[in-house]
Amino acid sequence: MKKKRIMNIAIVGLGNIGSYLYKFLSANIKQLEKKNTSKPKIIFISAKNIKKKRKIKIPKSKWLKNYMDAAKSKKVDIIVELIGGAEGPAKNLVFSALKNKKHVVTANKALIAKYGDDLSKIAEKNKVNLEYEAAVCGGVPIIRSLKEGLIANRISKVQGVLNGTSNYILTSMYKDKLSFQKALKKAQDLGYAEANPSSDINGDDVASKLKILSSLCFNSFLNNKIHIEGINFIDKKDIINADKLGYKIKLLGIAELINNKICQRVHPSLVKKTSYIASIDGVLNAVIVDGDPVGQSTIQGEGAGPEATTSALISDISSILRGNIKYPFSISKKQRKKIISDDMINRVFSAYIKLDVKDKHGVLSNITSIFSSNRVSIKRLIQDPNPNKLSSSIVIITHNCKNDLLTKSLKKLEKKAYIIGKPKLIRIEND
């Protein structure tokens, strides 16, 4: 048997994921050699704090003091970037690596969502791979499925539960009847949420993933126009109200091609309890793709954690080990299109609206007249006095109407003296 070519790997960043990858890769060299046309070898490791105590032992000879040397070393074929963040070291490393004709594997969704177009231009020019399966939904092989398994299809819609942390929080609030804060704390205690969980709960993480998916699905350049809402304004009461009405609340990322325009949005949604998407609980992720001719395809799995992420990183590394050189966004930059964005204003939704109001005469009539004058028609209205008996909570389910009219009505209501706090709007999806 001919001896296989060795591909030298540098891993930069050695947190939970980097450490797990190092261990797994070291233990599975032979298995990967069997399945691919060249053999992987880790030659360098770099991390911010070399002296930090780690559970894994790394030979001194592999430590690289300056991570940027990985991008410059003639010995390195593949750089695995696990630093994170769209700017700073991660950005410098990946740009420099591609310019120096190294293949890059990254789990960095923020970087790809922001600089993916520029990076792919360099990768394409230098005929190296830029692989980012691990950046979207951890172990769920959605990037590879879009680029290869579903290559025949014209995709009109991609949607899903794309963030395990927020989904874990919403699931805990539903199942264990926890408040948002308690559910967040629990997620942090279990390692499902970081000490600073902001990008997970404010929708930014989902937005990065959705931009990448939408670009791949619609053969377009990355599109920055995106409507983003997080889950931080949802409380236990909303979860209970939704439950009574037959819904669960999920943070969805949805990108659609409508009349040749792209509409990208991230927001909590009420989904029917009996729907497939409602069954995606805990840290699970799921992506649903509407394609022609294939119909609807769904891929579901572990969205985060060192194990699942390593599964994705290894699939990227293996692709390079097989010499499977590909355009980073499936087609050449010359063929990618600039697609106009559609505005949320034009989209049509039914919605769950929750208002807390002072208990005064004429309030209900005033509210309904505001909706009516904005052409929002009400399908269901439930008024419940609050325990203090001085205020009531009103839950409204609207019929389908333009997003614009929904938000206008809420803005009008906000100004009314009888409204306590901020009125809430959660859209209903696929009803």
Next chain:
Amino acid sequence: MKKKRIMNIAIVGLGNIGSYLYKFLSANIKQLEKKNTSKPKIIFISAKNIKKKRKIKIPKSKWLKNYMDAAKSKKVDIIVELIGGAEGPAKNLVFSALKNKKHVVTANKALIAKYGDDLSKIAEKNKVNLEYEAAVCGGVPIIRSLKEGLIANRISKVQGVLNGTSNYILTSMYKDKLSFQKALKKAQDLGYAEANPSSDINGDDVASKLKILSSLCFNSFLNNKIHIEGINFIDKKDIINADKLGYKIKLLGIAELINNKICQRVHPSLVKKTSYIASIDGVLNAVIVDGDPVGQSTIQGEGAGPEATTSALISDISSILRGNIKYPFSISKKQRKKIISDDMINRVFSAYIKLDVKDKHGVLSNITSIFSSNRVSIKRLIQDPNPNKLSSSIVIITHNCKNDLLTKSLKKLEKKAYIIGKPKLIRIEND
């Protein structure tokens, strides 16, 4: 831009799938050229009955009288085999094509399940691709996901709803309370079942798919030891009984690696109504893979029909258009293993058992003593008098016990004079 190499394609077999593929491929040449490194061109078509009236128009110059010429022609790079069947013309064509160094794309699960090892040996030797994404679960990109997206994982179990026809029948029996015969007739009327539906309902179709999946998952040669039961013995009453007990009945294909032995089985199973697998209704297919380190991954989508199958065929063709030469079974034949089979005898199940009995004194006591002497312990027993009042139907849910003891008990019962018809056994899965 450099002109791309042209890859010449011959399509052999022009039923529903072949016709749809021809239309789709002809209409999407440019799109496929954009996404791949060479350009596809259909140069030959062959089918059994050339003179048959077809909905599509094919230029005379493309018609090949003798399909075997496709395998021999120097012009042809890729042969798409859509004849079907493990023997005869399909077998001759594919063997000859690979011997003549043509890439082969096929939707033929029977052929791959039977001759996949021999075929892959030739493909490997001649450095051509043998692609069969369309052979397993139509448009669901499971083969590519196993070979690439989940390449890092050691897989311990693969299971799923792998046949759309039988699943449609079981779903109709459940939802519309139809008899097996009426549900089959409905499936035939809607084009979901063929005039001769035997391989769909007797489990053979699932068995072929499961053998292929299991070989890919466990890096083993194809394994012929497989337990197969179909759905033809299930009647409306079983569906209703299961429903009352909180279950749906699904035809599952399950392959597991247990103590380094492979256990392959295809049989109807009772699955909890709230489980994910119970939600796979109608013609949908779903495959669940347990992998280390990724955890559980699920892929779901349209399992059959010309559209979904074409999606899979095009992904196979595209893989060849990108020059992505791969071992047909993920690793070289030298690395594939012969794995011993485990016998169903050793497996442990709880089960649903249904007996029809003559209403005589002492019958129940005799039945329970037979189970007891075979160490089958009963969790639940429901006896209902039949409308004629001369007989009763008895439904038993057992505790977990060895498969062997379950079948032994049933064999003993079968011989009893008080038993009407054949006792039924349906295993309960993932309870």
